[in-house]
Amino acid sequence: MTDERTPEPTTMGATDASTGARAQAEASAAPVEDTEDALPRRAPWTLQRKLIVTVVGITSFIMVLVAVATSAILGQVLEQQLDAEVKAEQQSVNYMRPLLANGLTAEQILEEQPRQPGYFLAVQSLPGDASAAVVDQNGEVVALTDDQIAEISGSVQGQRGQLVVTIDDLGTYRIEGVSFGGTTIIVGLSRAGITETLTRMLITIGLLTAGGLLLLAVATAWTIRRGLAPLRAVADTAARVSALQLDQGEVSIAERVPVRQADPRTEVGRVGAALNTLLDHVDESLTARQRNEERMRSFVADASHELRTPLASIRGYSELSLTALSRGQATALETTEASLERIQAQSLRMTSLVEDLLLLARLDEGQELVYGTVDLTRLAIDAVGDVTPTGPDHEWVLEVGDEPVLIAGDAGRLHQVAANLLANARTHTPAGTTVTVSVSRNGKDAILRVHDDGPGIDPSLEDELFERFSRADRSRARQTGGTGLGLSIARAIVDAHGGSIRVASKPGDTTFEVRLPARPADPVAN
Template sequence: MSARPLSLQARLMAAVIGFVSLILVIVAIITSATLGTSLEQRLTEQLGSYAASTTKWVANAEPAAALTGTQLAERALQGQRVPPGLLLAVFPPGQSGSGVTITSSGQAPTLTSGDLFELTEALRESRVATVSLPSGGSYLATVTQTPSGTIVVTGLSRSEVLGTLGSLFTVIALATLGGLLLLALTTALTISMGLRPLRAVAATATRVAGQPLDRGEVSITERVPDFEADPRTEVGRVGVALNTLLDHVDSSLAARQRNEERMRRFVADASHELRTPLASIRGYSELSLKALAQVQDPDHRARTLESTTTAMERIQAQSLRMTRLVEDLLLLARLDEGRELQRSDVDLTQLAVEALTDAQPTALDHDWELEVPGDPVMLSGDAGRLHEVLANLLANARTHTPAGTTITLSLHTTGDSAVLRVHDDGPGIDPEVRDELFARFARGDVSRARKTGGTGLGLAIAKAIVEGHGGTIRADSTPGDTTFTVTLPLAAPEAASPAAAEQKPAQ
């Protein structure tokens, strides 16, 4: 089983404390080595001074009666100012060596044979050496010789040097331990406060993950608090990024919800539109079958033929209505896929004249006006589909306005765009349906009541065709002033053709 991974806070603390500990250890080693070298050098200088003195003292004591090494050492030190920790060993010619050490209390214990052996071995190859005596203590010793040939070994205790270094190590260890504890506490607080925005991000993400996003209406209201999402800090920018992401997801969910609701309405409206002609077809079919069953009766022959003819006419009318509806739905689907448009050079001036001319006979009780430039307005597009746009807009204005309304179709250019406007001075569009005006199966209110039994797809088709040409369509309406504006990109300048129509009101 794999080990549990450490948290980011634990890894950061371990890295910081480990790095600082390494630095402190290196500093302690360098400091101790430097101080130890300095103390040893000082002790060596003192030893050289005392070695010269002890050699002189021994040389002065030699003329006395024959003395042992210990007696000679004690006689040499007699009356001298001797520092505590001094070691003096004397090796007279032809005699075994002996010596004494001076303690801090002023006593002079004799060196053992083991001590003398260690001194002899240490100084055999070197004039100055560090010796650890079996009787206790570490000494820095040096060897000299009197004029008479007596060998003198002088040493100074290293206890002060070792004590100083030990105290230094103790102070460094305690200071390092205290500093590391303080560093650990400070680092833990600093990292904990620094990572608090990340914890807020994780908590927010966890709450969002726990929301049931598969329900019908979903809104993500969870956000990282503003004080935890400061864009001036690196961790704060994570909170800002998550809030931005949640805003986008929330917008996408809202858009998805709107699309689903629109799709449900679309399916319901399409089902309603198809159910009416299908019910008519079924009813008239049943009527025809009943009539045909009675065709053998001479008394009912004429009446049967009349009712059958009427039923077949109604069946044909409803079939045509259903066919138009299905064709409109198919056209919208193809336009949504970017298909169905067959582009060629189109003269919008001529197209506007033809569209208004076709619309006039359908509503002789309306006043029709046409305002177009004298020169052709050319663009690249599908002439048939653009004509359908104008026909739908003119039919919409005619259908939803009362008799006597003036309907004006105008065309002009601005920059690299052509602008078509269909204006009427009718009652206007209800503000409640204005936002859904170009939706599929959209219906107007009673002020623009549907009179012809249209499917509600005309404006949706017009919008899809215009957008397929890279243009835009919008509606602006107030009582007595309703305008549908279509903006289309113009084609590259070409040689102008003869004017398709004069700028004058249609007759």
């Protein structure tokens, strides 16, 4: 894109423009370079290919080293054996004395006394008078030319012991000379046998190595492929899980790595087992999240319902009072006074509800507790004394021991628990019901029980009895209104103290049991 702005006439303006254009070009080019650096230039090797190449490469290197070492050792053994044979031939030249006395050449001697193929013989009786011949692979005697003899003479001149010489067109020989009576005799044997043996051995090793490496590659590929099958199953399972919609709605992760590929006794199988464990945990967490969301929606709906009734009442009475005042009715003062009383009652009801909700929220956060020494026996006595005047049509029984049951807790909140349980028994049982409050100690637990012989609780409601706004009680007649938060507050307080609360109910026998740790008093302000 071109810049259509009119350039400044000064040099500085031109410099700034060029600098800005260069900076813009560098800025626009930077992401391209980052993108190119991020992309691989070629596809990376798979783990299977790396393992196969590594195993086959190392094995090939070892086989080559074995072949070289074997060839060297075998060659050395064959050379020593050939040395011994040459030494034996050198020591058996006495048979040539009569032939040499007759002036026979090396070729004639070998024809008179045939030797093994590859045998070399050179004879020099006088300076400059030398002859040499070899027995070829067909057993025929081949005389050496003067040039070949001269080349051999130049090689052995001034040398002692066995030597290795190469004769053109005839190969390499190991030779050794001996002199007697002014005559020099050189005998030797061809090294073609050693070369042929080593060649055959190397070819055999090469063919066996190639076949073995091919078989090794196939076996390694098969083994690795089967060994990595759990990893592929893990990748496939993770890919399927990643395609699921987990952000909303009811979610259930049913995908798992097959059991046969998630054996924790193997290294790779542990990966599959770990993924299955992770998916189980995620599935449980998502289920809990969904359950919490449903509970929260229900909680909001219940709270809205509880607040809507008093708000509607307040609005109605306010409108009634305003209407009466605007019309100037004679009874306006009386109507307004009654409306304000109802408005105050509904306000107090909303205040109680909001305070209960605030208390639950603070208890969930671990607040609102002030620890101290609490006598659970005295607490039960006070709670029964408080509820007796409000429930004169019930029979209240107190069963406590002579010794106090001391615990560490928040006395005010624990008294609220006892008061809620007793109020619940008074409200939801008919007149004449006997309510028994007992305090005892069992090992490390202090136990508070509230028992009544009323009609009992519907078993289908026991699981949700301690839920917030739970008031669907079809077994107990509801005498008065309430927020439905009493038992949920009691459970929250008991849980905050590290205890538990449960209910067991059947017709004529309902018991709420609160268990609290009977630990020594150690006041801690929370």
